[in-house]
Amino acid sequence: MTDVDDALREVEREILTRRPESSIEPTLDRIATLAQLLGDPQRAYPVIHITGTNGKTSTARMIDALLRARGLRTGRFTSPHLVSIRERICIDGQPIDAEQFVALYREIEPYLELTDQQTGHRLSFFEVLTGMAFAAFADAPVDVAVVEVGLGGTWDATNIADGAVAVVTPVSLDHQQYLGDTVEEIAAEKAGIIKPGALAVLAQQSLPAAEVLLRRISEVGATVAREGLEFGVLEREIALGGQQLTLRGLGGTYDQLFLPLFGEHQASNAACALAAVEGFAGAAEDGPVGSAASPGGAPLDVDLVRQAFAGLRSPGRLEVLRRSPTVIADAAHNPSGMAATLAAVTEAFSFSRLVGVLAVSADKDVAGLLDELEPVLSDVVVTRNSSDRSMPVDELAELAGDVFGLDRVHEAARMDDAIEMAVGLADETPDPDLPGGGGVLITGSVITVGDARQLLLPDSPTTDLPAADGGTGRHPFTAADLS
Numbered sequence: 001m002t003d004v005d006d007a008l009r010e011v012e013r014e015i016l017t018r019r020p021e022s023s024i025e026p027t028l029d030r031i032a033t034l035a036q037l038l039g040d041p042q043r044a045y046p047v048i049h050i051t052g053t054n055g056k057t058s059t060a061r062m063i064d065a066l067l068r069a070r071g072l073r074t075g076r077f078t079s080p081h082l083v084s085i086r087e088r089i090c091i092d093g094q095p096i097d098a099e100q101f102v103a104l105y106r107e108i109e110p111y112l113e114l115t116d117q118q119t120g121h122r123l124s125f126f127e128v129l130t131g132m133a134f135a136a137f138a139d140a141p142v143d144v145a146v147v148e149v150g151l152g153g154t155w156d157a158t159n160i161a162d163g164a165v166a167v168v169t170p171v172s173l174d175h176q177q178y179l180g181d182t183v184e185e186i187a188a189e190k191a192g193i194i195k196p197g198a199l200a201v202l203a204q205q206s207l208p209a210a211e212v213l214l215r216r217i218s219e220v221g222a223t224v225a226r227e228g229l230e231f232g233v234l235e236r237e238i239a240l241g242g243q244q245l246t247l248r249g250l251g252g253t254y255d256q257l258f259l260p261l262f263g264e265h266q267a268s269n270a271a272c273a274l275a276a277v278e279g280f281a282g283a284a285e286d287g288p289v290g291s292a293a294s295p296g297g298a299p300l301d302v303d304l305v306r307q308a309f310a311g312l313r314s315p316g317r318l319e320v321l322r323r324s325p326t327v328i329a330d331a332a333h334n335p336s337g338m339a340a341t342l343a344a345v346t347e348a349f350s351f352s353r354l355v356g357v358l359a360v361s362a363d364k365d366v367a368g369l370l371d372e373l374e375p376v377l378s379d380v381v382v383t384r385n386s387s388d389r390s391m392p393v394d395e396l397a398e399l400a401g402d403v404f405g406l407d408r409v410h411e412a413a414r415m416d417d418a419i420e421m422a423v424g425l426a427d428e429t430p431d432p433d434l435p436g437g438g439g440v441l442i443t444g445s446v447i448t449v450g451d452a453r454q455l456l457l458p459d460s461p462t463t464d465l466p467a468a469d470g471g472t473g474r475h476p477f478t479a480a481d482l483s
Contacts, residue, residue, distance in 0.1 A: 154192025
């Protein structure tokens with residue numbers, strides 16, 4: 001352990017003493033006060049802002065890659081992180097290093113304390129990180145920031161920035177305790193990131209969500225680009241290690257795009273990312289990108305698009321952690337996300353037996369997750385992750401038993417034991433002549449996937465660098481030690 005590592009741990013402890021990001025108090029007053037004290041760094045560069053229920057981080061990575069392929073210096077703010085808190089603040093595709101993170105926090109620390117005093121309420125964990133990200137991007141400086149909301153949109157701390165482009169990935173039910181009980185209410189909250197004069201890039205939406213989003217676009221005089229109308233996926237074929245795409249963008253058609261990610265939902269994310277960057281390029285070169293009826297966009301160099309997509313990684317999103325048997329990790333944590341994950345697994349892999357490892361937050365729609373998993377999994381091993389919000393194993397086992405039947409549910413108190421048990425079950429393929437063999441799917445939460453990566457790929461980066469190969473092994477710590 002180095003002095004820098006010690007300093008980083010100390011800073012993390014200080015940030016974690018603040019109100020957690022799972023505790024929401026809807027106001028922009030605190031973050032606006034902090035930003036003002038810092039000189040409003042969020043206004044020092046253009047922003048591409050991303051909201052939605054699922055697919056935000058993957059889409060942010062794709063947008064970032066496309067922008068960097070065009071020679072732009074980027075900042076990227078995403079959440080939550082898989083392993084290291086530094087993953088949330090990236091410059092040119094890489095997390096800021098530990099020394100930079102510590103120095104950044106210490107630099108703005110007096111302003112955090114002043115904000116706490118002026119507002120009468122302490123800044124939250126997420127508000128502190130948002131302020132740090134905006135300041136880091138201004139200091140770099142970046143040419144453009146790609147910013148993912150933490151939760152919702154209107155009252156999210158990131159919404160003090162005015163996005164030149166606002167991307168809305170598919171909206172569905174999640175975080176109802178904060179965002180509302182209906183898709184319409186949730187869409188209205190997320191629509192708050194669409195600002196006057198912006199380009200709103202909309203992924204395929206349900207009719208209720210689309211109506212709310214289009215109403216907001218009309219009210220603020222934004223431009224709209226809709227997947228399936230102004231842009232979209234023209235062709236998609238399964239390829240070794242991913243998929244081959246032809247996309248129609250706002251500025252042209254792009255063929256022979258290899259995307260090393262699995263699933264139709266990732267093809268949709270790629271289409272949205274492409275449209276967002278085309279729209280941003282058009283705005284940067286020509287001013288407003290068009291009218292609400294006919295959005296414009298600057299065509300991108302197809303070779304640069306191919307290069308950007310071919311080099312993509314999205315750790316924790318249908319990521320293969322090991323082979324023989326194949327172990328896949330995916331951060332799906334709501335029913336709609338899980339449905340997309342399972343469709344992708346079924347399409348891309350030919351497992352004769354798929355065993356799940358499941359650890360979820362207690363405040364999620366656990367019954368809905370189990371309903372999606374049951375037709376696809378032969379067995380499920382329930383465990384807990386390193387979050388104090390993780391559902392106790394016995395409670396999860398009881399719920400799983402109601403859906404799967406008791407004979408298909410197995411319990412493990414530790415994540416490493418759960419993975420080992422699932423691998424053993426996957427190796428017990430009933431018919432060895434069937435193609436594909438057994439596989440393991442680790443899912444239910446970003447934290448679950450982060451814990452699994454630390455166990456199976458302890459030395460593999462969660463950056464935009466190529467993944468390192470890793471093997472399985474037991475470790476002398478429990479899931480609780482991974483936080």
